Amino acid sequence: MHKARTNPFNTAAMHGALILYTLIALFPVFVILINSFKTRKAIFREPLALPSADSFSMVGYQTVMKQGDFFLYFQNSMIVTVASLFLVLLFGAMAAFALSEYRFKGNMLMGLYLALGIMIPIRIGTVAILEMMVASGLVNTLTALILVYTAQGLPLAVFILSEFMRQVSDDLKNAGRIDGLSEYTIFFRLVLPLVRPAMATVAVFNMIPIWNDLWFPLILAPSEETKTLTLGSQVFIGQFVTDWNAVLSALSMAILPVLILYVIFSRQLIRGITSGAVK
Amino acid sequence: MTALTLSNVNKSFGAVHVLKDINLEVEDGEFVVFVGPSGCGKSTLLRVIAGLEDVSSGEVRIGGEVVNTTPPSKRGIAMVFQSYALYPHLNVRKNMSLALKQERQSKEVIEQRVAEATRMLNLEDYLDRYPSELSGGQRQRVAIGRAIVRHPKLFLFDEPLSNLDAALRMNTRLEIANLHQQLKTSMIYVTHDQSEAMTLADKIVVLKAGRIEQVGSPMELYNNPANKFVAGFLGSPAMNFLPAGLVSEGDERTLGVRPEDLVLAGDGPLKVTVQHVEQLGGDTNVIARIDDHQITARLFGQHVVQAGTELSFGIADGKSFYFDKDGARLRA
Numbered sequence: 198m199h200k201a202r203t204n205p206f207n208t209a210a211m212h213g214a215l216i217l218y219t220l221i222a223l224f225p226v227f228v229i230l231i232n233s234f235k236t237r238k239a240i241f242r243e244p245l246a247l248p249s250a251d252s253f254s255m256v257g258y259q260t261v262m263k264q265g266d267f268f269l270y271f272q273n274s275m276i277v278t279v280a281s282l283f284l285v286l287l288f289g290a291m292a293a294f295a296l297s298e299y300r301f302k303g304n305m306l307m308g309l310y311l312a313l314g315i316m317i318p319i320r321i322g323t324v325a326i327l328e329m330m331v332a333s334g335l336v337n338t339l340t341a342l343i344l345v346y347t348a349q350g351l352p353l354a355v356f357i358l359s360e361f362m363r364q365v366s367d368d369l370k371n372a373g374r375i376d377g378l379s380e381y382t383i384f385f386r387l388v389l390p391l392v393r394p395a396m397a398t399v400a401v402f403n404m405i406p407i408w409n410d411l412w413f414p415l416i417l418a419p420s421e422e423t424k425t426l427t428l429g430s431q432v433f434i435g436q437f438v439t440d441w442n443a444v445l446s447a448l449s450m451a452i453l454p455v456l457i458l459y460v461i462f463s464r465q466l467i468r469g470i471t472s473g474a475v476k
Numbered sequence: 477m478t479a480l481t482l483s484n485v486n487k488s489f490g491a492v493h494v495l496k497d498i499n500l501e502v503e504d505g506e507f508v509v510f511v512g513p514s515g516c517g518k519s520t521l522l523r524v525i526a527g528l529e530d531v532s533s534g535e536v537r538i539g540g541e542v543v544n545t546t547p548p549s550k551r552g553i554a555m556v557f558q559s560y561a562l563y564p565h566l567n568v569r570k571n572m573s574l575a576l577k578q579e580r581q582s583k584e585v586i587e588q589r590v591a592e593a594t595r596m597l598n599l600e601d602y603l604d605r606y607p608s609e610l611s612g613g614q615r616q617r618v619a620i621g622r623a624i625v626r627h628p629k630l631f632l633f634d635e636p637l638s639n640l641d642a643a644l645r646m647n648t649r650l651e652i653a654n655l656h657q658q659l660k661t662s663m664i665y666v667t668h669d670q671s672e673a674m675t676l677a678d679k680i681v682v683l684k685a686g687r688i689e690q691v692g693s694p695m696e697l698y699n700n701p702a703n704k705f706v707a708g709f710l711g712s713p714a715m716n717f718l719p720a721g722l723v724s725e726g727d728e729r730t731l732g733v734r735p736e737d738l739v740l741a742g743d744g745p746l747k748v749t750v751q752h753v754e755q756l757g758g759d760t761n762v763i764a765r766i767d768d769h770q771i772t773a774r775l776f777g778q779h780v781v782q783a784g785t786e787l788s789f790g791i792a793d794g795k796s797f798y799f800d801k802d803g804a805r806l807r808a
């Protein structure tokens with residue numbers, strides 16, 4: 198067992214596989230990035246070449262900056278993603294805690310009901326959601342998007358988090374109760390920090406689809422003030438002509454914020470549980 | 477004054493009846509140990525006393541007051557858990573002072589009580605460390621310290637030593653005994669280790685399948701067990717049980733003899749074949765067969781006995797216990 202793990206050939210093979218995978222995964226991102234700095238001609242002539250003194254051009258970024266209110270889109274996407282994530286994590290964790298910690302009638306049924314959403318895609322309800330938003334006057338607001346994304350993210354969040362919360366030591370929670378901590382303090386101060394890796398997982402899983410979503414922004418909030426980045430970038434993609442410089446530049450810039458959020462969450466993932474609480 | 481009174485306490489989890497009609501009194505300053513096999517309901521009983529579980533029926537009184545509906549933090553108890561259960565995000569000092577802060581004690585009181593507990597437990601050097609930076613024994617001492625600072629009316633310990641290694645367990649056991657002498661507070665201590673029970677307890681409560689089998693001082697239980705279960709549970713090596721017919725023809729009862737009450741006697745009634753010998757230095761344990769039954773004899777001093785040897789044992793005067801076939805003690 199131990200020998201196999203330290204065998205240099207195995208180590209090399211393992212790293213080889215991982216490096217290969219990394220290259221494949223990063224290749225499209227790399228191509229987008231280099232091409233966003235090239236002239237239109239250069240993009241089509243030699244898509245894989247690095248920008249040279251000849252082919253270097255910032256025209257894509259200039260178009261993006263000029264056309265539309267790109268920073269507003271950016272801000273909209275950021276608000277929607279961060280607010281939805283916050284709500285998903287908060288309510289998901291609270292529901293998960295109640296389901297895993299308290300014995301009450303219908304606990305099982307409630308858990309199943311909340312998990313049902315994992316199997317039913319929320320887009321099936323688009324028409325009903327739109328009608329509801331129209332009725333409540335939320336069309337063309339970011340609130341509409343935040344509500345929908347929160348609903349979309351909750352089922353999986355509850356499911357994953359309640360599984361993790363069941364593993365948090367009962368003794369620790371009971372020690373808190375004996376010391377006179379309220380259930381809220383126990384939840385926020387004792388349990389949440391211990392399930393932080395699970396929270397980070399849920400956050401990462403939810404973040405990317407929300408950030409990239411085109412469907413709901415297009416239907417619920419297509420107005421100029423509420424456009425998200427993904428929707429805003431669509432102006433450069435036409436039926437007949439596509440401004441590739443602009444599209445690539447917009448995409449390159451769209452990667453940045455998710456990357457930053459991802460780095461923040463994955464730190465949490467790696468840092469792991471503060472050990473030494475129990476045993 | 478009685479520190480704790482349980483009257484007709486029952487506890488069910490759904491259809492599972494875990495505690496059955498428990499009646500018990502714990503006097504002020506008494507050290508009471510709950511023992512019993514795994515799953516007999518010791519922890520559940522402790523959690524009921526602590527208020528972490530509600531009783532299904534019956535009454536719990538602490539210091540004379542009915543506390544059935546009092547939350548754990550207001551019951552005047554403190555609990556030490558098997559898994560330490562220290563707060564991972566707080567250092568030792570804050571772990572110990574949290575409960576006092578919740579009670580809104582003044583800074584001076586908190587400081588003085590933490591200082592007192594640290595001194596008792598020799599934790600001075602570790603006050604600013606986090607639980608993850610402590611060894612198992614130190615963590616358990618912090619957990620005990622967290623209980624001491626509250627000045628409770630009743631201490632509850634749930635198998636506090638079972639995560640420690642043997643040597644450390646001995647030391648911590650002594651520390652707990654010292655602590656009890658200094659504090660003179662009532663303590664309830666759960667264990668399934670009968671030697672811990674014998675050494676620490678003023679009073680042992682033997683539980684089996686959710687019922688109290690017998691309550692008494694360690695020596696009372698040892699010398700005068702109420703039934704076969706208690707007789708077999710306390711004492712190490714455990715009591716031998718044989719058909720009494722082996723000693724006197726036609727006797728239907730079960731005979732119980734403690735290993736140290738078997739004496740070598742050439743004309744003894746128990747003719748055995750030695751299977752295995754354990755030399756412990758001070759004593760020698762002889763494990764032997766008689767018909768299909770295995771018996772253990774404990775001889776004082778060092779004896780050289782070969783496996784396969786035939787020996788005869790007699791029983792020391794007045795040291796035979798008799799049980800009927802349901803395990804109830806028969807007093808001759």
Ligand SMILES: Nc1ncnc2c1ncn2[C@@H]1O[C@H](COP(=O)(O)OP(=O)(O)OP(=O)(O)O)[C@@H](O)[C@H]1O
Nearest residue numbers: 489492494512513514515516517518519520521668
């Ligand atoms: N929350 C619960 N729901 C259902 N049954 C439970 C629950 N807690 C405990 N039990 C049952 O109650 C019985 C007693 O459990 P308890 O934990 O009190 O045993 P114990 O004597 O402390 O055992 P051990 O020595 O292994 O700690 C067990 O059969 C257990 O399965």
Ligand SMILES: [Mg+2]
Nearest residue numbers: 518519520635
């Ligand atoms: Mg237990």
